[in-house]
Amino acid sequence: MSTSSHLAHNYHPLPVELATGEGAWVRDSDGREYLDLLAGYSALNFGHRHPALIAAAHAQLDRITLTSRAFSHDLLEPFADRLARLLGPLLDQRAETLVLPMNTGAEAVETAIKATRKWGYDVKGLAPDTATIVVASDNFHGRTTTIVSFSTDPEARDGFGPHTPGFRVVPYGDAAALAAAIDDTTVAVLLEPIQGEAGVVIPPAGYLPAVRELCTARDVLLVADEIQSGLGRTGTTLACELVGVRPDLVLLGKALGGGVVPVSAVVGRGDVLGVLTAGTHGSTFGGNPLACAVGLAVIELLETGEHQRRAAVLGAHLRTRLTAMVDEGLLVARRSAGLWAGVDVDPGRGTGRQVSERLLERRVLVKDTHGQTVRIAPPLTIEQEHLDWGVDQLTDVLR
Template identity: 65%
Template sequence: MTATDVFINSAAENSARNYNPLPVVVASAEGAWMTDVEGRRYLDMLAGYSALNFGHGNRRLIDAAKAQLDRVTLTSRAFHHDRYADFCAQLAELCGMEMVLPMNTGAEAVETAVKTARKWGYRVKGVPDDTARIVVAANNFHGRTTTIISFSTDPEARDDHGPYTPGFDIVPYGDLAALRAAITDSTVAVLIEPIQGEAGVIVPPEGYLAGVREVTRAQNVLFVADEIQSGLGRTGRTFACEHEGVVPDMYILGKALGGGVVPVSAVVSSREVLGVFRPGEHGSTFGGNPLACAVALEVLAILRTGEYQERAAELGDHLHQELQSLAGVPGGPVREVRGRGLWAGVDLDPALGTGREFCERLVGRGVLAKDTHGSTIRLAPPLVISKEDLDWGIERLREAVARG
């Protein structure tokens, strides 16, 4: 029995089966590469669902964390600490907004955004108590808390967890007419992903985000953009909304904000919106802790250079050109390719296997990726990946999806 088998069998004994990991046991990682317990190297084409945008073991982020570990790691928000003000100011500036409410995980940030929108609806817009509604998109993925799965259309995430939280109206993603029709006097927000990641890296029709911005502004409704996966460089811009020149009323951020070192998330908005909170109405023991702020401040410094956004744009163009050549083969295994920047969804012929089976083939060729929804593979390598390594990974994909 191999070291990999021993670990996997041991984990199966004591871990709930809420995940079904690929049969790889990672022991170390650097840049875009991971090494397993038996010394085999794998090219990471998932990057922790965009949490590792700046690569494994990024020296700037590790050094920032180590320096902070020697000073103070947690105070709770009962006291001030000396990294908090800078973090809030610099993140607000990056977003072109005024206030920040820090949390830890993406799901916590989405929950915070929901609470914020409702509170704004009651205190500012004047919606009657307990009537606020939020419009969301079908096939969304915003997390797995009870409230969030209440407006999911994915049976795998939703089933057997009821009763569900009311107050949400689901419309087809990309359908501006349906969204407009769903807005009523009780609507306080529209919550969408600028690109739907879990659904298979679905890019909305051109003009959709600009249309959402126009409709929400006209109806006095908050436009809340969940940029947890799409934000902070992944699509070739700091935010995916920028591709249509759109600034929402509220950003939800996470994953890459912690650089793959610590969980950091945040809701960023105007003073009018986040100013609705008073002391004691919302909080988190670990949200905005000194260690998280130190790492996130370094992430913000990295983003200000624009280097990673440019890399994602340039390498993303190359990635999509290569993937489209696979999709252009008549009767070939690749049916469709979607995405933006260093982010792609590849739909494969179900007759040739499931997405999981294709990912297992990739494991055997030294590439780690993740399937979703049947026969779709998601590709999201760290933004530090070299063109040579990217080409190597694409060639392994070409082999894995070949017929026969």
């Protein structure tokens, strides 16, 4: 690896330089093989270089890659139609389901903020510049200036003011606090059904249903950020399905691009997304032909339900193994949903970073968060024997 760099230091990566990848395995520049148990923070739900996704990208590269939205192309409507058909039954269906394609997760969040505010003014009749959105503490929705304005993580927020107004932060998992924060200016509640960056934090069982009930009663939009949790990760297409909740809007990213290209989307009620008209919002690359080709291939993988079922089965196995580690005293706690887990390390056994570095030496890739937590999010295509081998390495490191 190079000892000097002209790269801005906005990340603190583990000391490995990856060169190739296939499925759940990657190789570094020296040819050493590693098991990837992070999967690009769920961007690689289908593994590295999934054959169907790579084939779709290759085929589209020979046709056309970008038109801008000044023109249409032959995959834009099919992409929107297939995504709406996949997710529409899982969302509030009081209006036709629409899809607004963007590029990154943060752009999807920003798009939802704009759409819900404009809906508040155009439909609810709020006075100009008064709309508020309720969010949760310990959230992670991206790193733009607007989004970090309602972050409670000092590292993400401090030094980037003045911060954007219009957001009310309440404790995650506290439905009573959320109810108290809603008033006549509230247009939306923006939540992660499971908080990923916070360490795979799962709210109490009745929390999201209570939020849904509150939003319906107060004519407030429920916006579910499923950028990390969605598209099979939790053993369901959306994490909201786990508790039977149908959001008004759902935000997608990461896995929607299959680890090939950045693809994101806001999907939901047409009467909400319909307030955005020509000139009010856009993106040069949003919904480009290459993104739609890969996105369509991702949707096709999800339509069978195979990857969701696989995540549920392997996730149950992972949960059993991690629970045994808690019982043995190797871990302080574990939280999991589908093939996604956050484990808390006893400080006496090292920090999350130190555990991640020791696993790197054993050819297993994970990443720490918030000091003592390590996240585990393998590709949904991982073989059980390989998952077990990775957990064995974690067990040995902690022992």
